[in-house]
Amino acid sequence: MRRSVLPGLCFVGMLVMATVPGSAQKIVLSIDGNWWDSNGQGLGFASRVNGPCVFGDGGLLQVADAGTKAAETFTYDKMTSACPSSCTARPSGVPASAHCHDATVPAAATGVVRASLLPDINLRPIIDLLFRRPQMYIVAAARGLEDEPLEAVLSLDGSEVDVSAALQPLPTATYLWTLDPVDGGMGGGTSGKVSWQPSQPSKVRMPGVAPGLYRLTVAVEGGESEGSQAWALLSSPAQYPADTKEFRQAVEITQSWGERVDTSGKRALLRATLRSLADRDAGK
Amino acid sequence: MMLKRFFRSRIGRSFVVLFGLALFTHFLDSRGYLHGAQMALGLDPMLQVTAPSTPSEIGIVEITEDDYRNYFCGQSPLDGRGVIALVEAVREKLHPAVIGVDLDTSDWKPGDIPAPCYKLDLPPCTHKTDKGENAADPTCMANEVRHLVTENYPTKVVWAEIPREIPAEHRLKWYELLARLPKFLWTGEPEESKVLQLQTVAGRSPDSIVWGIPRFPLDLDGVVRKYRRRIEVEPSGPPKDSLPHALASACEACVRDNRAWQEEERRHSSEDVILKFATNKSVFNPKDANDLLPPLPGATKEKPTQANIEQALSIRPLTIVLIGGTYNGARDIYRTPLGEMPGVQLLAQALETDLHEGISETSEYNKFCADLLAGLGVIFLWNSKIVSRYVPLKRIFSLTLFGIPTAFLLLSLYLFHHRIWLDSIAILVGVVIHQVYEEFDKIKEYTEEIEHKDCTIAGLKKRLEESRGAEPQPASASAVSGSKSDKADE
Numbered sequence: 001m002r003r004s005v006l007p008g009l010c011f012v013g014m015l016v017m018a019t020v021p022g023s024a025q026k027i028v029l030s031i032d033g034n035w036w037d038s039n040g041q042g043l044g045f046a047s048r049v050n051g052p053c054v055f056g057d058g059g060l061l062q063v064a065d066a067g068t069k070a071a072e073t074f075t076y077d078k079m080t081s082a083c084p085s086s087c088t089a090r091p092s093g094v095p096a097s098a099h100c101h102d103a104t105v106p107a108a109a110t111g112v113v114r115a116s117l118l119p120d121i122n123l124r125p126i127i128d129l130l131f132r133r134p135q136m137y138i139v140a141a142a143r144g145l146e147d148e149p150l151e152a153v154l155s156l157d158g159s160e161v162d163v164s165a166a167l168q169p170l171p172t173a174t175y176l177w178t179l180d181p182v183d184g185g186m187g188g189g190t191s192g193k194v195s196w197q198p199s200q201p202s203k204v205r206m207p208g209v210a211p212g213l214y215r216l217t218v219a220v221e222g223g224e225s226e227g228s229q230a231w232a233l234l235s236s237p238a239q240y241p242a243d244t245k246e247f248r249q250a251v252e253i254t255q256s257w258g259e260r261v262d263t264s265g266k267r268a269l270l271r272a273t274l275r276s277l278a279d280r281d282a283g284k
Numbered sequence: 285m286m287l288k289r290f291f292r293s294r295i296g297r298s299f300v301v302l303f304g305l306a307l308f309t310h311f312l313d314s315r316g317y318l319h320g321a322q323m324a325l326g327l328d329p330m331l332q333v334t335a336p337s338t339p340s341e342i343g344i345v346e347i348t349e350d351d352y353r354n355y356f357c358g359q360s361p362l363d364g365r366g367v368i369a370l371v372e373a374v375r376e377k378l379h380p381a382v383i384g385v386d387l388d389t390s391d392w393k394p395g396d397i398p399a400p401c402y403k404l405d406l407p408p409c410t411h412k413t414d415k416g417e418n419a420a421d422p423t424c425m426a427n428e429v430r431h432l433v434t435e436n437y438p439t440k441v442v443w444a445e446i447p448r449e450i451p452a453e454h455r456l457k458w459y460e461l462l463a464r465l466p467k468f469l470w471t472g473e474p475e476e477s478k479v480l481q482l483q484t485v486a487g488r489s490p491d492s493i494v495w496g497i498p499r500f501p502l503d504l505d506g507v508v509r510k511y512r513r514r515i516e517v518e519p520s521g522p523p524k525d526s527l528p529h530a531l532a533s534a535c536e537a538c539v540r541d542n543r544a545w546q547e548e549e550r551r552h553s554s555e556d557v558i559l560k561f562a563t564n565k566s567v568f569n570p571k572d573a574n575d576l577l578p579p580l581p582g583a584t585k586e587k588p589t590q591a592n593i594e595q596a597l598s599i600r601p602l603t604i605v606l607i608g609g610t611y612n613g614a615r616d617i618y619r620t621p622l623g624e625m626p627g628v629q630l631l632a633q634a635l636e637t638d639l640h641e642g643i644s645e646t647s648e649y650n651k652f653c654a655d656l657l658a659g660l661g662v663i664f665l666w667n668s669k670i671v672s673r674y675v676p677l678k679r680i681f682s683l684t685l686f687g688i689p690t691a692f693l694l695l696s697l698y699l700f701h702h703r704i705w706l707d708s709i710a711i712l713v714g715v716v717i718h719q720v721y722e723e724f725d726k727i728k729e730y731t732e733e734i735e736h737k738d739c740t741i742a743g744l745k746k747r748l749e750e751s752r753g754a755e756p757q758p759a760s761a762s763a764v765s766g767s768k769s770d771k772a773d774e
Contacts, residue, residue, distance in 0.1 A: 137499050142609030
């Protein structure tokens with residue numbers, strides 16, 4: 001009896017320990033320029049970041065959170081000289097020209113609903129195996145056109161994708177999204193939830209997703225199961241600016257057509273543009 | 285102590301395995317891992333075989349792609365006054381008792397001043413001001429709808445109410461979720477969005493309006509196979525009628541002498557009912573909207589084909605007529621076991637099912653019990669002394685592997701004939717695994733028996749002599765020597 005209880009207790013203990021958040025230790029991953037922490041301590045590669053703020057006089061600083069395994073990049077050009085309220089005072093030794101920023105490293109992207117109970121273990125695949133998805137419904141009535149996602153170029157940064165460009169016309173709601181490769185050759189689809197608010201960045205985590213052309217389906221959570229679709233090109237940070245620029249030109253052309261061409265015609269051109277960009281990115 | 289001994293015995297172990305396997309197959313079943321096989325090998329073929337093909341008293345009027353372009357100027361959502369004109373045309377030309385409008389009318393507002401498509405040639409929705417000028421009539425739309433729902437109107441009109449998603453603040457609280465935990469663990473289904481906000485027709489038209497919710501549950505494979513008579517809506521209160529059930533309830537002539545329907549009505553069931561799909565679209569006497577609406581200016585009527593004439597002659601007097609859209613912009617096409625189907629046809633299938641009894645699915649508990657019953661059959665065949673005495677092991681194997689699943693398949697067919705769907709795939713999986721276990725256990729038992737007993741020729745001779753009651757001492761001596769010589773021979 002004791003033999004069987006002990007491993008169980010150990011396992012429960014490990015679970016409890018895993019759920020208790022550790023001290024939020026932040027480490028410098030990458031540094032360019034002069035940077036200081038809230039104590040006025042000069043930062044270097046792998047040094048510990050103390051306090052709620054960082055100060056820099058140029059370049060960029062990348063900080064990782066040891067607890068959440070998340071990283072955040074602070075760029076001097078995007079920071080202002082006005083300090084956020086969390087930075088109470090500028091420590092001595094930090095030049096007046098240095099900009100400051102809140103040193104918080106977000107644990108997860110905005111709008112991502114994590115199924116994990118533990119901070120650094122994603123239990124979603126296991127939970128998906130054990131429980132079935134919620135009951136879905138259709139509404140069998142002729143409804144006409146509704147807001148649909150847009151064809152768009154989306155930035156794929158690691159495993160994070162900012163889907164705001166595609167969701168732009170949709171009203172505020174929580175949406176279930178599904179991403180499937182258009183050509184079906186880049187592995188299976190991935191899905192998740194996103195809390196969308198118009199004109200706000202909305203990053204979602206898509207682990208294992210590679211750059212390429214995808215079919216993005218969105219459906220209102222708790223509503224109908226029939227989702228609306230659009231094509232989305234996931235671009236790496238290196239290719240994203242060029243892809244966006246060219247795609248914007250295509251959008252402007254379709255906008256200039258006005259009422260002379262219907263939506264499906266405009267959509268066809270945008271999809272053709274996305275496909276050519278995807279082929280170029282893939283080196284075809 | 286006795287219980288411990290029982291569980292150590294072969295039969296006890298079999299019962300433990302049976303219960304464990306029943307739980308395992310229930311897990312696979314409830315989490316949807318067997319769904320594909322269940323539908324492909326069980327329900328879908330049965331639905332196709334038993335589909336009714338005789339014309340019903342339900343009719344469909346479709347707004348086709350041409351109608352959408354010609355009568356509604358290709359504008360979506362459809363113009364309200366155009367839809368009302370179509371309802372009037374259906375009443376005048378088909379004389380049904382009930383008309384169902386399977387169109388989204390949630391955009392119609394009390395103060396709306398509709399601008400009907402010029403091709404429909406409707407009178408202007410204006411009134412004369414005191415100065416004699418034409419001004420938009422803000423009550424026009426409400427008056428048009430009111431006209432359709434007055435007591436004097438000879439046909440009942442039932443409208444589709446489009447449900448909306450539930451706001452986050454109205455979702456279940458943690459303690460409510462906790463109370464549902466046992467059911468959640470048993471079925472594996474997370475919180476079900478039963479409550480809905482409705483865009484009620486009553487907000488823009490008289491309270492006497494009849495409506496229903498055209499909402500259908502979707503199976504795990506994205507196929508529609510079921511409907512519900514009632515749907516829970518927000519705010520909490522009695523469940524509201526689904527559109528098929530609201531149509532059936534509105535048709536007094538259809539349900540007056542329909543005892544089965546009345547019995548179901550008394551039960552107030554909100555459970556899923558499997559649809560009885562009609563394979564042929566002609567069962568629902570389809571007509572295009574342009575057959576009923578006034579001809580377009582300058583348009584010539586095409587000469588009817590033989591098929592048109594035969595179809596027209598076969599139409600029975602229609603009791604219920606459904607108006608729906610099959611144009612592409614309607615976004616109203618769904619996957620069913622019979623292929624893709626427009627929403628209005630799906631609604632007709634559900635209405636036909638509602639009026640003439642659908643197929644009920646066996647509950648999870650009954651399925652669990654059936655699985656246990658099949659397992660008991662396996663245990664009986666493998667452990668019964670009577671069976672093992674008269675039936676060779678090979679035949680027991682075949683009986684268990686094929687006989688029990690076949691028996692349950694036949695039972696499933698019989699129940700389906702009586703409008704009950706019992707899935708036998710989970711039972712088949714359980715029986716096969718249980719069979720393998722019993723077989724291995726039997727082999728283990730035989731091996732142990734052989735190991736514990738002296739099964740050499742000498743040993744067998746010894747036991748034979750013992751059973752004959754021979755003198756023990758010399759016999760054993762000869763047996764030992766005999767055993768030695770036998771071993772040497774071997």
